[in-house]
Amino acid sequence: MEDTSIPRIEMSGITKLFPGVKALQNVDLCIYPGEVHALLGENGAGKSTLIKIMTGALPTDEGKIRLDGQAIVLNSTVDAQKLGISTVYQEVNLIPAMSVAKNMTLQRQPTRFGLINWAAARNLARKRLKQLSLDIDLERPVGSYSIAIQQLVAIARALEDNTKVLVLDEPTASLDAGETNALFEVIRDLKSRGIAIVFITHFLDQVYEISDRITVLRNGQLVGTSMAKDLPRLDLIKQMIGRELEQAEGQLTKRSTDNLGEPVIVAKGLGCKRVIEPFDLNIRAGEVVGLAGLLGSGRTETAKLIFGALPSDSGTLTMNGEVVTNNSPRQSLGRDIAFCPEDRKEEGLVGELSIRENIILSLQAKNGWLKQLSYDEQERLADEMIKALAIATPDMDKPVNQLSGGNQQKVVLARALVSDPKLLILDEPTRGIDVGAHAEIVMLIRRLCSQGMALLVASSELDEIVAVSDRVAVLRDHKQIGEIAGDEVTREKIIGMIASG
Amino acid sequence: MSTDITLSTRLRALAGYRATWPLLALAAIFIVDGFISPGFYDIRIVEGRLFGSVIDIFYRAMPTAIVALGMAVVIGTKGIDLSVGSVVAICGAVIAWRIHEGDSHFVILFLALGTGLLCGLWNGFLVAVLNIQPIIATLILMVSGRGIGLLVNQFYGGTDPSFESALLQGLSVGHIWLIPTRLIVGVGVFIALWFLIRRTALGLFIEAVGGNTSAANLAGVNARLIIFSAYLIAGLCAGIAGVILTADTHTSDPVSVALYIELDAILAVVIGGGSLAGGRIYLGMTVIGALIIQALTTSILISGLPPEYNLVVKAVVVLFVLLLQSQNARNAVWGLFSWRKS
Numbered sequence: 001m002e003d004t005s006i007p008r009i010e011m012s013g014i015t016k017l018f019p020g021v022k023a024l025q026n027v028d029l030c031i032y033p034g035e036v037h038a039l040l041g042e043n044g045a046g047k048s049t050l051i052k053i054m055t056g057a058l059p060t061d062e063g064k065i066r067l068d069g070q071a072i073v074l075n076s077t078v079d080a081q082k083l084g085i086s087t088v089y090q091e092v093n094l095i096p097a098m099s100v101a102k103n104m105t106l107q108r109q110p111t112r113f114g115l116i117n118w119a120a121a122r123n124l125a126r127k128r129l130k131q132l133s134l135d136i137d138l139e140r141p142v143g144s145y146s147i148a149i150q151q152l153v154a155i156a157r158a159l160e161d162n163t164k165v166l167v168l169d170e171p172t173a174s175l176d177a178g179e180t181n182a183l184f185e186v187i188r189d190l191k192s193r194g195i196a197i198v199f200i201t202h203f204l205d206q207v208y209e210i211s212d213r214i215t216v217l218r219n220g221q222l223v224g225t226s227m228a229k230d231l232p233r234l235d236l237i238k239q240m241i242g243r244e245l246e247q248a249e250g251q252l253t254k255r256s257t258d259n260l261g262e263p264v265i266v267a268k269g270l271g272c273k274r275v276i277e278p279f280d281l282n283i284r285a286g287e288v289v290g291l292a293g294l295l296g297s298g299r300t301e302t303a304k305l306i307f308g309a310l311p312s313d314s315g316t317l318t319m320n321g322e323v324v325t326n327n328s329p330r331q332s333l334g335r336d337i338a339f340c341p342e343d344r345k346e347e348g349l350v351g352e353l354s355i356r357e358n359i360i361l362s363l364q365a366k367n368g369w370l371k372q373l374s375y376d377e378q379e380r381l382a383d384e385m386i387k388a389l390a391i392a393t394p395d396m397d398k399p400v401n402q403l404s405g406g407n408q409q410k411v412v413l414a415r416a417l418v419s420d421p422k423l424l425i426l427d428e429p430t431r432g433i434d435v436g437a438h439a440e441i442v443m444l445i446r447r448l449c450s451q452g453m454a455l456l457v458a459s460s461e462l463d464e465i466v467a468v469s470d471r472v473a474v475l476r477d478h479k480q481i482g483e484i485a486g487d488e489v490t491r492e493k494i495i496g497m498i499a500s501g
Numbered sequence: 502m503s504t505d506i507t508l509s510t511r512l513r514a515l516a517g518y519r520a521t522w523p524l525l526a527l528a529a530i531f532i533v534d535g536f537i538s539p540g541f542y543d544i545r546i547v548e549g550r551l552f553g554s555v556i557d558i559f560y561r562a563m564p565t566a567i568v569a570l571g572m573a574v575v576i577g578t579k580g581i582d583l584s585v586g587s588v589v590a591i592c593g594a595v596i597a598w599r600i601h602e603g604d605s606h607f608v609i610l611f612l613a614l615g616t617g618l619l620c621g622l623w624n625g626f627l628v629a630v631l632n633i634q635p636i637i638a639t640l641i642l643m644v645s646g647r648g649i650g651l652l653v654n655q656f657y658g659g660t661d662p663s664f665e666s667a668l669l670q671g672l673s674v675g676h677i678w679l680i681p682t683r684l685i686v687g688v689g690v691f692i693a694l695w696f697l698i699r700r701t702a703l704g705l706f707i708e709a710v711g712g713n714t715s716a717a718n719l720a721g722v723n724a725r726l727i728i729f730s731a732y733l734i735a736g737l738c739a740g741i742a743g744v745i746l747t748a749d750t751h752t753s754d755p756v757s758v759a760l761y762i763e764l765d766a767i768l769a770v771v772i773g774g775g776s777l778a779g780g781r782i783y784l785g786m787t788v789i790g791a792l793i794i795q796a797l798t799t800s801i802l803i804s805g806l807p808p809e810y811n812l813v814v815k816a817v818v819v820l821f822v823l824l825l826q827s828q829n830a831r832n833a834v835w836g837l838f839s840w841r842k843s
Contacts, residue, residue, distance in 0.1 A: 307719075309718075309719055329718055329719050329720070329721050330721045330722075330723055332721075333720075333721035334721075339719060341716075341719055346713075346715060346716070347713075347715050347716050347719055348716055348719075349713065349716060350708070350709045350712035350713045350716050350717065350780070351712060351713065352708070352712045352780040352781060353705075353708060353709060353712055353780070357705060357708075357709075361705070361709055361717070361720045361721075361722070362720045362721050364702045364705060364706075365702075365706070365720055365721035365722045365723075366721060367702070368702075369701050369702040369703045369706055370701055370702075371702070372700065372701050372702045372705075373702075415720060419721075
C-alpha cells in the first residue's frame with residue numbers, strides 16, 4: 001500500500017437526506033491505490049447509500065468526491081464507469097440464459113457500421129476473462145456455470161482498461177470456502193495492479209483476511225477508519241453495534257424477575273436447515289427476551305421461525321401449553337402472538353391503504369372476514385394508537401406511505417399492539433425512529449410487560465437489548481451460542497461471546 | 502380576487518377526485534349524442550317496456566359491467582382474469598346442452614352459475630395454490646374455454662345449439678313492470694358485491710393482499726384464500742353474464758359470444774380508476790367505466806359513422822380519459838395554461 005500517495009478516491013463531508021431520514025451525515029472515506037478497504041456496518045448504517053453515491057447511482061446532497069486528486073461530479077453510473085469507478089452488486093446482475101460473451105458486453109457493445117461486431121465483442125470478453133485467469137466457454141449460457149464463476153464473470157465485466165476503483169458488495173455471500181479463496185486470489189491480483197477495492201461483507205474473518213483498512217458506519221455516521229491490523233476484533237464489533245446509552249433509556253430500571261408467569265412459548269430444538277440451526281428458547285409471561293448478534297447471525301430468522309413466518313423442519317414449538325403444528329402467522333395471531341417485521345416497506349405496511357386500515361388489519365384478520373369492525377370502532381382504535389404512540393398525522397385516512405419513516409414504524413407497532421398480544425415479537429423496533437419517540441416506545445413496552453405481556457426483541461443495537469432485556473440469547477453464524485440472564489446481561493459480556501471463536 | 506383563488510383551488514381539488522373525470526367523460530358523450538341524434542333522450546314505452554337510446558346504453562352495457570365487477574375484485578388482488586369471455590362461452594354451451602337434455606330450466610340456471618364458479622375454482626387453484634402468474638394461469642382457460650364450449654355442443658350431436666327458455670330469456674331480454682330485467686340483475690349483482698366487499702372485511706383483505714402480499718400474510722391475512730375467493734367471484738360474475746348473453750341470442754355460440762369482453766372489462770376497471778398494480782377496488786366507478794365503453798359504441802352507431810370506426814374512436818376516447826386521470830398529464834396541461842396567462 002502506498003500510504004503517502006494521492007488517494008485514488010476521496011469522499012469528504014458526504015451528507016444524504018431521504019424524506020424523514022438522515023441516511024448519511026458528514027461521512028468521509030478515502031481509499032488509496034492498491035488498497036482493499038472494508039466498509040462495515042449493520043443494516044441501515046448507510047453503506048449502500050455511500051456506495052450508490054460513489055458510483056453515481058444517487059446524487060449527494062452535500063460533500064465532495066475527488067478521483068486521483070481531481071474534483072468530480074457524478075450524475076449517473078455511466079459517468080462513474082467512464083471515469084473508472086465500477087461496481088459488482090450483491091445479486092449477480094447477469095442474464096442467465098444469455099451466453100457469457102453477450103453478458104460481458106451487454107452494456108457497451110463494440111459496433112461496426114452501427115451493427116454489433118460480435119467478433120470484437122468476443123475478443124473483448126476473452127481479454128477481460130483472461131485478466132482474471134478465467135478459462136470458460138464464451139458461448140455457454142452464464143446460468144449454466146456455478147454462482148462463483150458467475151460472480152467472477154460479473155467482476156470481469158466490471159473491469160475496464162481504465163478501472164481505478166472497484167466496489168464489491170457482499171461478493172462472498174453465496175460462495176463456499178474454496179470459491180471464496182479463488183475470489184480472494186483475484187482480488188489480490190487486482191490490488192497488485194493498483195486498483196482500489198471497496199469490499200463490503202458481514203463475514204468478519206474475511207475482513208481480516210483480505211483488508212488493509214476498515215471503515216465502520218453506524219446510523220449514517222462515520223464511526224472511524226483504522227488499519228485492519230491495529231483494530232482487534234472485539235473493538236470492531238463494539239464499533240459496529242455499540243451505542244452510547246440514551247439518557248431516557250438509562251433511567252429505566254431492571255425489574256425483578258421473580259414474579260414471572262407461565263411460559264408463553266417453549267421452543268425445543270426448533271430449527272430450519274440452511275436458515276438457523278436448532279435452538280431452545282422459552283419465554284414467560286411478563287418477561288423480555290433479547291436476541292443479540294451481528295447482521296446475518298440469525299436474529300430475524302429466529303423471530304420469524306417462532307412466529308411461523310418461516311417453516312421449521314425440526315424440533316417442537318409449544319404455545320400456551322399446546323404443541324403447534326404447521327405454524328403460520330395466522331395461527332400465531334390466533335394464539336395472541338404479534339410480530340413487527342424489520343423491513344416495514346416490504347413486510348410491514350400496505351402503502352396504499354390508510355393509516356387506520358393498516359392499524360386495524362391484524363385485529364380484523366384475527367376476527368375473520370365476516371366480523372367487520374364498525375367504522376366507529378376502527379376510528380376509536382386507530383385514534384387511541386395514534387395518541388399512545390404519538391404518530392404525527394393530521395388525518396388517519398391518509399395513505400400510510402405519506403408518513404415519514406419513523407411514523408411508519410410506529411404504525412407497524414400500533415398494528416401489533418391493537419391485536420392485544422400476549423407475546424409481542426419485535427424485529428429492529430426502533431430503526432429510523434428519533435430519540436424522543438424511541439424512549440416513548442420503550443416506556444410503553446415496559447408498561448405492557450408489567451401487565452403480563454411477554455416480549456421478544458431482535459435488535460442490532462446492543463445497548464437497546466441490554467437496556468430492555470431480562471434475558472438475552474446470543475447468536476452467531478446462524479446458531480444460538482448461549483443465553484445469559486440477570487446481572488450477566490451487559491454489553492461487554494455479549495460482545496465477548498460474539499467475538500470468541 | 503380571493504374568490505378566484507378559492508374557485509381555482511376548489512377546481513384543482515375536484516380535478517383530483519377519481520370520480521370526476523370518468524363522470525365528466527360520460528356526461529360529455531351523452532351531450533354530444535344529444536346533438537348528433539335529436540331523439541337521443543326520448544324514452545318511449547313499447548310493449549310494456551322502456552325504450553330509447555339512453556336505456557339502450559344501460560341495457561347493452563350490463564353484461565360487460567357485470568363481468569367488469571368481478572374483474573375489479575381480481576385486479577384488486579394484483580391479478581387479472583383473461584378467461585371471462587371463455588367462461589361465458591362454456592356457460593352458454595352448458596345451458597344449451599342441458600335444455601336439450603330436458604332439465605328443469607330453474608336447475609339449469611344454477612348449473613350455469615355453478616359452471617362459472619367451477620371455472621373460477623380452476624383459475625383460483627392455478628393462481629393461489631400453484632402460484633402461476635395470473636396472466637398465464639387464466640390464459641389457459643381463455644385459450645381452451647371456447648374449445649370446451651364446442652365440445653359441450655357435441656354432447657347432443659351439435660346439430661342445433663339453439664333453444665327456447667321462458668325463464669332464461671325472461672332474465673335477459675324480458676322486463677319487470679317497465680324495467681328491463683337485466684338492469685335489475687345488474688343492480689342486484691352490484692349491491693350483493695358491494696355488501697360482500699364493503700360490509701365485510703373481505704374488501705380490506707383483498708386490498709391488503711393486492712397492495713403488499715407479504716405484509717398482509719405477516720399481519721395474519723390468509724392471502725391464498727383471499728386470492729382464491731377473488732377468482733371465484735370473477736367466475737360467478739362471468740357465469741351471470743353468460744346466462745344473459747346466451748339467452749339473448751337463445752343459442753350456444755362458443756366461437757363468437759362475448760368476444761373481447763375480457764378486454765372491455767379490464768378497460769372498464771382502469772377507466773374507473775383501478776390500477777393493475779392492485780390494492781384498490783372501485784365497484785361504482787367500474788360500472789361507470791363499462792357505461793362509457795358502451796356509450797361510445799352506441800354513439801358511433803347512431804352518428805352514422807361506419808362501424809369500422811368503432812374500435813379506433815373507442816381507443817382515442819379511452820386514451821383521453823386515462824390521460825385526464827393521470828396527475829402528470831394534468832399538471833402538464835395546467836402548466837401550459839399558467840404559461841399562457843403570464
